[in-house]
């Protein structure tokens with residue numbers, strides 16, 4: 001059966017493990033393309049412009065908004081983040097699927113623009129564990145942690161608008177589940193999926 005390049009959106013509250021999961025799935029699903037998002041937040045130690053994100057000033061980000069360059073963009077945790085159209089088009093034109101690790105507003109906007117995008121919501125095993133992971137990562141100051149935890153409840157309310165929900169309790173199990181979702185949708189060749 002022919003494999004079809006698809007757009008997969010992976011969303012969930014900050015610290016749930018989206019980045020960790022997607023990095024692991026990328027090692028196992030060779031045909032996935034890479035896209036880099038744009039953001040107005042400052043780089044964390046070790047983050048590289050053009051690899052982790054395209055780090056932009058507010059003015060530069062706004063120029064891309066005005067030019068219609070974004071497939072979607074949103075305010076997330078007090079900064080702007082967006083997916084550049086050309087990033088997605090480049091990967092899809094290579095016949096590869098793409099995983100967009102973006103927030104829930106972005107996810108819904110992608111669904112409106114690309115009806116057959118597959119929306120996957122990653123859930124934490126509990127709110128206590130979410131907080132433990134966010135704090136344990138050690139990348140945010142206290143104010144940013146508080147903002148992200150406060151936003152988590154609102155983000156969780158989007159879960160039932162997503163096609164698939166995966167609980168990231170055991171990383172290996174969640175990874176296999178996400179991998180199966182990608183392979184199932186790439187191989188689906190009929191209907192509305």
Ligand SMILES: Nc1ncnc2c1ncn2[C@@H]1O[C@H](COP(=O)(O)OP(=O)(O)OP(=O)(O)O)[C@@H](O)[C@H]1O
Nearest residue numbers: 013014015016017018019020133137168169170171
């Ligand atoms: N299943 C898991 N069990 C325990 N710890 C995990 C699990 N998955 C991820 N983690 C850890 O949780 C922390 C947050 O993970 P990660 O940075 O991938 O989250 P994220 O959802 O991508 O966050 P953000 O949206 O802020 O980028 C990391 O320290 C990671 O190692």
Ligand SMILES: Nc1nc2c(ncn2[C@@H]2O[C@H](COP(=O)(O)O)[C@@H](O)[C@H]2O)c(=O)[nH]1
Nearest residue numbers: 014037073074076081082083101102103106
């Ligand atoms: N709507 C979009 N949201 C995005 C994009 N890239 C990342 N994100 C979301 O931002 C938060 C915070 O990321 P962090 O790197 O500051 O921890 C993350 O949870 C993503 O959901 C994007 O292109 N569009």
